[in-house]
Amino acid sequence: MITHLKIRDFALLESLDLDIGNGLSVFTGESGSGKSLVFDAITSILGGRCSTTNIRTGKEKYSLQAIVSLKEHPEAKEYLTKQGFQWEGEEIILSKELLKDGKARVKIGDSLASTSHLRELGKCIAEIHSQNEQLFLLEKTHQLEFLDRFGHLESMKAKVKLSLQNFRHWKDKLIHFDETLKHSQKRKETLSYEIGEIESVSPKEGEDESLSQEERFLANGEKLSENYRYILEELSDKENSILKTFPSLIHAMEKISQLLPEKQTLREEWEEVYDHLKSLRTTLREDEEELFFSPDRLDMVQTRLQELTRLKKKYGCGVPEILQQLQEKKAEMEKWSLEEGDRDFLVQKHDQSLVELKELVFQLSRARRNVLSPFEEEVQKELHDLGMEGSRLQVVLRWEENPDGEVEEGSKSYYLSESGLDQVEFYFSANVGEKPRPLRKVASGGELSRVMLALRSVLGKFSPAPQILILDEIDTGLGGEAANSLASKLKKLSRNSQILLITHTQQIAATGDQHFRLEKHTENGRTIASAKDLNYEERKRELARMIGGKQLTQGVLKAATDLLQKKAV
Incomplete structure (x- = not known):
């Protein structure tokens, strides 16, 4: 409930402070006295629409403050806790300022907040039914709540909510599994290809270096063979080779040494050269015989080197690292091997x-x-x-088709929420013979408020936690017994709810637990609206004014006294 309301520079309301109690609080006053302004301010502080046109002329902003008791509002406490707002005890202060530039400054407790925070909090604690705002009854989710409470269907709806959460749990797990499986299949295909590619080449550590050396040798084998052959032919194989002519040279040298003994050493040197050449010939012969040159082997070596080079280029590393990657890829293949039985289990739980x-x-x-x-x-x-004899409320239930819906019936799929398949909307006709149309489109503010009261009365014994009900002139056009009936219903509802009500009907005004009168006066050339919490005598005179106008006769005063003494119960 709202325990205190402070309004500053809100249109005609220059400064207003109201202490508001439990039960039914009525606001009366002549037309234009500022009653609706008070309710507009309350609506604004609870997250409703705000306009810079409500800033008092000559002022830079309007400011509003409400002290709200959370004692009977567990839903509001839960919302505040989830949003991280702090408060002490059972009360919290809501503050709102609106500047001329349209910027709003909002505080919930000691924390800055947004207008949307106020709006969501307002939905937890209040139902507003005025000419300007319809924050509750027009919302389809709340319309469905009325029907479910009437039919005692809350427990069944709770089961649907839990069942939907369970289904979506298994659905999400199955989707995640399939996505993982799809990813793993692609990855496994890549890994399988890469493992097969490496194993088909089957590289060996150090193989590329030894093959490179062999390639160099094989690539020059023909030239080596030619040169070996040439040297051996010149040395001993052809007719006038060096070794074949060398004995004659030595013999001539021997004759020289006989004639010139001092040349004996030179002859010996020639013999040494001859022996060395024969030794070189033997070595070259052996080398030539060991020399192996095969074009086929060269082609094979070069092909193998190309395969190794391609692998090293693709994987960006040498053979040792490729072999390490091969082991890692095989390990990853095992990791991505998902059991088909796991999916079968998920499908079973999903279905x-x-x-x-x-x-x-x-x-x-x-x-x-x-x-x-x-x-x-x-x-x-x-x-x-x-007093709405010719009116009619019709409840329309329908299922909303959705190609991605989770529930199928026949060949169609339907949208499903935590409240089930049904989408609800109240249709309304104010007069006999008129076709019901959506309540949100055709009902006036007063009609909406009376429809809400009718619903509240029907569900009275199933009523949830107490709420703040803000009602603006719901008695328009009522009188006599209809007004008495409305007063009685309001009184009953106020036992579990704080009701703030603007009324022009004396029967309803007399029923209030608290009575505020709004009036205007002029001060320093400016019009100011004010509100007064009336005592018993003041209430009697205000009721008399509502009954007989400005002429307060004894008869009118007696009628007002009788009303106060016969408060509707």
């Missing part, structure tokens, strides 16, 4: 949860359709009591 979910949502949808007629009949009675 089982879907069967359970479909059974529950169809059961819930049938149950809702079974309570439609009784619900509409009860609301119809309440609307009649509220």
Whole structure:
């Protein structure tokens, strides 16, 4: 509940401070006195629309503050906790300023917040039904809640919610598994190809270096053979070779040494050269015989080197590193080997949860359709009591087709939420013979408020935690017994809810636990609206004004006294 409201520079409301109690608080006053401005301010502080046109002329901003008791609002506490807002005890202060440039400054407790935070918090604690705002009844999710509470379907809906969460859990796991499997299949294909590619080449560590040396040798083998052959021919194989003519040279040298003894050493040197040449010939002969040259072997070596070079280039490393990568790729292949049985298990859980979910949502949808007629009949009675004899509320349930829907029926798929398959909308007709149309499109503010009261009355014994109900002139066009009936309903609702109500009907005003009168006066050439919390005598005079106008006769005062003494219960 709102325990205190502070308004500064909000249109005609220059400065207003109101302490608001439990139960039914009524606001009265002549037309244009500022009653709706108070409610516009309350709507704004609870996250409703705000406009710079409401800033008092000559001021830079308007400021609003509300102290809200959270004692009966666990949903509001949960929201504040999730959003990280801090508060002490059972109360929290909401503050809002709107500047001329349209910028809003919002605080929840001691923390800065956004208007959307206020709006979400406002939905947790208040229902606003005014000419300017319809923050509750027009929302389809809340319309569905009315129907479910009437049919005692909350537990069934809770089962649907849990079943949907369970189904989506297994659905997400199956999707994730399939995505992982798809990725692993692609990766396994790549790994399998790379492992096969490396193993088909089957490189050996150090092989590329030895093959490179062999290639160099084989590539020059023909030239080596030619040169060996030439040297051996010149040395001994041809007719006038060096070794064949060398003995004659030595013999001539021997004759010289006989004639010239001092040349004996030179003769010996020639003999040494001859022996050395014969030794060289033997070595060259052996080398030539060992020389192997094969064009086929060269081609094979070069082909093998090309394969190794391609692998090294592709994997960006040498043979030792390629062999290491081969082992790593084989290990990764084992890692990506997923058991098909795992998917079979997930498919089984997915299908089982879907069967359970479909059974529950169809059961819930049938149950809702079974309570439609009784619900509409009860609301119809309440609307009649509220002076809306010719009006009619019709509940329309439908399933929303969606190609990605999780529930199929026939050849179609349908959207599914935590509330089930049903999408609901209230249709309304204010007069006999008129075709019902969407409530959000055709109902006036006063009609919406009375429809809400009818719904509240029907669901009174199933009412949730107390709420703040803000009602603006829902008694428009009522009088006599219809006004008395409305007053009685408001009084009953106020036992579990704080109700703030603008009224022009004396029967309703007399029912209030607290009565504020709005009035205007002129001060220093400016119009100012103010509010006063009336005592018993002041209430009596205000009721008399509402009954007889400005002429406060004894009869009118007595009628006002009787109203206060006969408060509707």
